[in-house]
Amino acid sequence: MDTIPAEYHEPVKQHAATNFTVEPYARADNRTRQIDLALTNGWITQDERDQTVAYIG
Template sequence: MAVIQILTKQYAVCIYIHGTRNFSSIPAEYHTPVKQYAGETYTFEQIDNTLAKGYITEQEHAETMGYVPTT
């Protein structure tokens, strides 16, 4: 199945911003693209806050942080 960019963005918003979804509720082929999108788009504080609120696991947080650009 092809990964659709607009769904990647929407899944990221639902998981990282609103907490209305989690990785177990989205298709497996979107897990990596969603983490990559979040890591490249959201701030460290947003990603960290997502973990603090329990929207993602520590493992998902670590994987997402792997996509955060270094300056």
């Protein structure tokens, strides 16, 4: 079951890429730490992980 409405999927990915790839959630040498943790825990799919990482600028 999706808990996030479909129209919010992309904004949520953009938010995660912007906010969860910097201190205190991740270090410069491992910017995808929290996103990878979400994948490992089954909270997101591999495709969602890849799409989110693509937003890291």
